[in-house]
Amino acid sequence: MSRRIGLEASFAAAEAARMADVDVIAAYPITPQTHVPERLAEMVADGELNAAYVPVESEHSAMSVCLGAAAVGARTFTATAGPGLEYMHNVLYVAPSMRLPVVMVVVNRALSAPLSIWGDHSDAMAVRDTGWIQVFCQNNQEAFDMTLWAFRVAEDPKVLFPVMVHFDGFHLSHVTEPVILPEQEEVDRFLPRFHYPFALDPDKPMTHGAFGAPDIYSEAKIAQEVAFRKSKKVIIKGLAEFADIFGRHYHPVEPYRTEGAKTLLLTMGSFSETAKIAIDRKKKRGESVGLINLRLWRPFPFQELRRELKKAETIIVFDRCSAFGGPGGAGCSEIRSALYGESEKPRVVSFIGGLGGRDMSVEDFEYVVDRGREIAAVGSEELFATGGIRGEVTAIRG
Amino acid sequence: MAEKRLRTGSDFTWRDMEVGNIVTEAGNAGLRRTGDWRSRRPITDKEKCNKCGLCWLYCPDAAVKLSEDGYYETDLFYCKGCGICAKVCPRAAITMVEEEEK
Ligand code: SF4
Ligand code: SF4
Numbered sequence: 001m002s003r004r005i006g007l008e009a010s011f012a013a014a015e016a017a018r019m020a021d022v023d024v025i026a027a028y029p030i031t032p033q034t035h036v037p038e039r040l041a042e043m044v045a046d047g048e049l050n051a052a053y054v055p056v057e058s059e060h061s062a063m064s065v066c067l068g069a070a071a072v073g074a075r076t077f078t079a080t081a082g083p084g085l086e087y088m089h090n091v092l093y094v095a096p097s098m099r100l101p102v103v104m105v106v107v108n109r110a111l112s113a114p115l116s117i118w119g120d121h122s123d124a125m126a127v128r129d130t131g132w133i134q135v136f137c138q139n140n141q142e143a144f145d146m147t148l149w150a151f152r153v154a155e156d157p158k159v160l161f162p163v164m165v166h167f168d169g170f171h172l173s174h175v176t177e178p179v180i181l182p183e184q185e186e187v188d189r190f191l192p193r194f195h196y197p198f199a200l201d202p203d204k205p206m207t208h209g210a211f212g213a214p215d216i217y218s219e220a221k222i223a224q225e226v227a228f229r230k231s232k233k234v235i236i237k238g239l240a241e242f243a244d245i246f247g248r249h250y251h252p253v254e255p256y257r258t259e260g261a262k263t264l265l266l267t268m269g270s271f272s273e274t275a276k277i278a279i280d281r282k283k284k285r286g287e288s289v290g291l292i293n294l295r296l297w298r299p300f301p302f303q304e305l306r307r308e309l310k311k312a313e314t315i316i317v318f319d320r321c322s323a324f325g326g327p328g329g330a331g332c333s334e335i336r337s338a339l340y341g342e343s344e345k346p347r348v349v350s351f352i353g354g355l356g357g358r359d360m361s362v363e364d365f366e367y368v369v370d371r372g373r374e375i376a377a378v379g380s381e382e383l384f385a386t387g388g389i390r391g392e393v394t395a396i397r398g
Numbered sequence: 399m400a401e402k403r404l405r406t407g408s409d410f411t412w413r414d415m416e417v418g419n420i421v422t423e424a425g426n427a428g429l430r431r432t433g434d435w436r437s438r439r440p441i442t443d444k445e446k447c448n449k450c451g452l453c454w455l456y457c458p459d460a461a462v463k464l465s466e467d468g469y470y471e472t473d474l475f476y477c478k479g480c481g482i483c484a485k486v487c488p489r490a491a492i493t494m495v496e497e498e499e500k
Contacts, residue, residue, distance in 0.1 A: 198417065206423075
């Protein structure tokens with residue numbers, strides 16, 4: 001029997017790592033991720049989990065240990081947040097290029113300055129081109145589900161790419177919600193033992209991580225790019241298998257009440273749930289609106305998005321990060337380029353808000369939709385506007 | 399010898415890359431010609447050499463080989479021209495000459 005208990009997203013993710021029976025955890029504590037490694041350290045100390053817990057001295061070392069562990073075929077897990085993710089930035093690139101299926105929880109946190117320990121998506125967006133598979137969670141159940149699913153996909157012999165599971169700092173990490181924990185038998189059925197086909201082995205010597213001179217580097221990168229894009233098939237298959245066993249259905253792009261909607265609001269992470277309430281209210285008033293929750297951030301689900309978005313007149317993308325001097329929010333600029341080639345395309349309006357832990361209320365999202373429609377109607381050259389910020393910026397032009 | 403087996407010719411495309419750029423063959427560093435960026439080469443004067451072997455010991459590329467007659471020879475396939483052998487030679491038997499001078 002599965003159990004339904006109250007858990008923070010951090011503890012839910014730690015439970016997922018425990019049920020996945022990870023072999024190696026290397027992590028450095030950083031707010032708001034702290035409860036993830038803390039709980040896992042406790043499990044290891046109490047004998048609930050038979051794993052090596054490596055208390056490293058930095059995030060750079062955490063990821064470096066993870067590379068080594070994965071290279072010998074250990075199921076490897078780590079967690080970090082905001083500045084910690086940036087501190088491991090150069091090591092991040094190594095895991096996907098060496099095809100090491102590390103799973104990492106990123107409890108999303110803003111980047112300094114001003115110093116902020118609270119949530120936004122600046123950390124996730126800054127690592128979007130590192131070659132990791134990246135998904136966002138809306139709630140604590142998803143923090144559990146996506147972490148478990150991450151191992152299944154990362155370790156698939158057709159994938160062998162690392163996966164980042166993003167959930168919002170404090171909004172999820174420190175909030176207790178009911179979470180359904182499955183039976184161990186179900187988890188084992190979903191997630192077979194990890195068998196890394198290229199595990200380092202003294203009896204079968206080979207070299208991992210050799211250097212690549214200019215005569216080979218470009219070919220290596222293109223091979224990685226092609227393999228990464230192909231992983232989307234297994235990503236989707238993994239979600240379907242998850243639904244078969246656990247009964248919860250997830251998709252790279254998740255429409256909410258979008259049928260025939262002229263205006264679509266697109267959000268990522270926990271704010272999607274708040275925004276859904278705003279959509280419900282607007283629907284009740286007869287407005288033609290719907291919501292898209294973008295779950296899969298990398299590889300970017302171009303096809304799925306086009307399918308969902310192209311029939312709408314206006315797309316309003318809400319990003320929890322700045323892109324200084326750039327084309328509006330990071331998510332929005334991706335969506336604009338996804339639609340650029342369409343002969344008939346909706347207007348895409350960018351909103352930035354929810355920075356450094358700022359809450360977005362249902363009313364704030366209602367405002368974003370109303371204002372977004374106005375901007376779209378004028379058809380002006382605005383790059384972005386803001387939502388939920390005192391002294392709103394209503395139009396930044398390029 | 400070796401160069402032919404090093405798979406970086408024009409027929410080697412991204413499709414030929416091993417997953418994760420793994421080098422599946424152990425000990426194949428010897429296939430890589432490290433001598434191709436050399437701008438100076440060491441010339442040994444056997445008259446001065448006393449066969450002490452310091453050049454052999456210090457060469458960072460293991461490019462110095464012991465010959466049957468007890469003298470040391472430079473393998474120019476690997477020698478990158480760093481000049482360490484010339485520097486450590488107690489008999490000043492090794493001189494570095496510009497590649498184009500020969
Ligand atoms: S020049 Fe440098 S690489 Fe060449 S033989 Fe002397 S020590 Fe070795
Ligand atoms: S270091 Fe000089 S003297 Fe000694 S073996 Fe080499 S060339 Fe001869």
